[in-house]
Amino acid sequence: MYDLVLKGKFLKNGKLVEGNIGVSDGRIVRLSTGELKGEETLRTGLGKVILPGLIDVHVHLRDFRQRSKETVRTGTMAAIHGGITTVFDMPNTDPPVMDSGTFKMRAKLFRGGAYSDYALGFLLNGNCTEARRTRADFYKAFMGASTGGMFSEDFESDYSCAPGVVSVHAEDAGVIARNPERPPEAEVRAIKRALKAAEMFKKPLNVCHVSTAGGIEEILSAGLPWVSFEVTPHHLFLTRKDYEKNPLLKVYPPLRDEEQRRALWESFSRIPIIASDHAPHTPEDKENGAAGIPGLETEVALLLDAVNRGLIELPDIAEKMHVNPIRIFGIRNKGLEVGKEADFTVVDLKREWKVRPEEFYTRAKWSPWEGKKLKGKVVMTVLHGRVVMEEDEIVGKPEGVRIDAGKGNA
Numbered sequence: 001m002y003d004l005v006l007k008g009k010f011l012k013n014g015k016l017v018e019g020n021i022g023v024s025d026g027r028i029v030r031l032s033t034g035e036l037k038g039e040e041t042l043r044t045g046l047g048k049v050i051l052p053g054l055i056d057v058h059v060h061l062r063d064f065r066q067r068s069k070e071t072v073r074t075g076t077m078a079a080i081h082g083g084i085t086t087v088f089d090m091p092n093t094d095p096p097v098m099d100s101g102t103f104k105m106r107a108k109l110f111r112g113g114a115y116s117d118y119a120l121g122f123l124l125n126g127n128c129t130e131a132r133r134t135r136a137d138f139y140k141a142f143m144g145a146s147t148g149g150m151f152s153e154d155f156e157s158d159y160s161c162a163p164g165v166v167s168v169h170a171e172d173a174g175v176i177a178r179n180p181e182r183p184p185e186a187e188v189r190a191i192k193r194a195l196k197a198a199e200m201f202k203k204p205l206n207v208c209h210v211s212t213a214g215g216i217e218e219i220l221s222a223g224l225p226w227v228s229f230e231v232t233p234h235h236l237f238l239t240r241k242d243y244e245k246n247p248l249l250k251v252y253p254p255l256r257d258e259e260q261r262r263a264l265w266e267s268f269s270r271i272p273i274i275a276s277d278h279a280p281h282t283p284e285d286k287e288n289g290a291a292g293i294p295g296l297e298t299e300v301a302l303l304l305d306a307v308n309r310g311l312i313e314l315p316d317i318a319e320k321m322h323v324n325p326i327r328i329f330g331i332r333n334k335g336l337e338v339g340k341e342a343d344f345t346v347v348d349l350k351r352e353w354k355v356r357p358e359e360f361y362t363r364a365k366w367s368p369w370e371g372k373k374l375k376g377k378v379v380m381t382v383l384h385g386r387v388v389m390e391e392d393e394i395v396g397k398p399e400g401v402r403i404d405a406g407k408g409n410a
């Protein structure tokens with residue numbers, strides 16, 4: 001007898017099967033096409049699919065001195081609402097997470113405060129000794145300034161010193177200084193430099209929010225197995241034309257023209273990770289030119305809508321937001337396998353809904369897709385075998401825990 005049995009359609013080896021998932025003590029104990037008996041049974045019903053718990057490897061949760069933008073609480077509630085069971089916390093906070101003391105404060109904030117599971121990041125900028133003594137789940141470097149204004153004085157040295165996967169914001173500081181509008185060249189040049197370093201150091205590098213045809217081409221043609229990259233929904237679904245109509249859409253790297261956007265889609269099958277780069281700001285800060293777009297509560301639905309439009313297939317979502325993040329960041333306790341934690345994102349592919357950001361959990365009460373009708377919705381989120389969100393309602397407590405990336409706990 002299992003604690004919980006989830007009944008319905010789920011993905012197995014990229015195919016939809018009808019069956020049962022047996023869960024005990026928060027972990028997957030059995031995946032079966034036959035009947036299973038549980039203390040409790042969750043029937044997901046017609047049109048719904050049980051996806052593995054989706055992971056967003058690029059999220060800004062602010063907090064510390066920027067609680068008016070977002071907090072660990074509101075940001076992880078937004079995650080759970082959007083069907084994200086694990087978030088990667090970006091360290092460009094105020095104060096930034098770039099010493100072991102601040103890292104400990106960050107860990108404390110998440111412990112007992114997070115509704116989703118989480119990975120903790122550490123910001124690199126000439127602080128090699130601190131980086132080595134802090135067992136973060138991943139490390140972050142900026143090659144050019146973004147929110148927070150900080151960037152590596154010596155990217156190569158920061159990257160080579162980090163004791164783990166380095167996620168990099170690749171926009172070249174020199175190009176930005178000459179061209180504040182950040183043309184594609186800013187990204188392509190930085191990516192070339194990062195790839196050269198990756199070739200030399202042969203250690204894991206993840207290029208954040210790639211937005212250009214040139215950038216993708218460079219990464220794919222280099223073919224380095226230890227280099228991965230992310231693409232955001234906003235770069236996949238929006239262009240500079242949208243920004244010209246709505247100045248809130250200011251973001252780094254900027255929204256590109258239609259040709260660049262199309263190029264992302266042409267390489268879609270080779271994109272390893274989709275991540276939101278959820279970057280909430282207050283309306284005042286946006287008015288004063290802050291860059292960043294909130295995305296946690298729309299990203300999965302946008303992808304489901306794309307499934308309905310025939311642009312992608314359901315297994316693409318699981319691959320780019322579950323399987324690949326787990327592999328790339330070495331997450332040991334996640335996966336749709338016996339023995340792993342029972343995290344699930346239940347979606348209704350047929351459900352139509354309208355984006356109403358005023359009903360979202362994020363403190364950034366706006367969305368580029370406000371008023372847009374989407375077909376496909378996250379209807380339930382399960383974390384460690386417990387339903388934590390159902391029909392837009394967060395049920396349960398902040399029980400998220402830190403991922404196991406083999407680092408031990410801070």
Ligand SMILES: NC(=O)N[C@@H](CC(=O)O)C(=O)O
Binds near residue numbers: 060146169251
């Ligand atoms: N993407 C953005 O425009 N802003 C991000 C920082 C970042 O990811 O570069 C933020 O923290 O606001």
Ligand SMILES: [Zn+2]
Binds near residue numbers: 146
């Ligand atoms: Zn960035």
Ligand SMILES: [Zn+2]
Binds near residue numbers: 058059090279
């Ligand atoms: Zn970011």
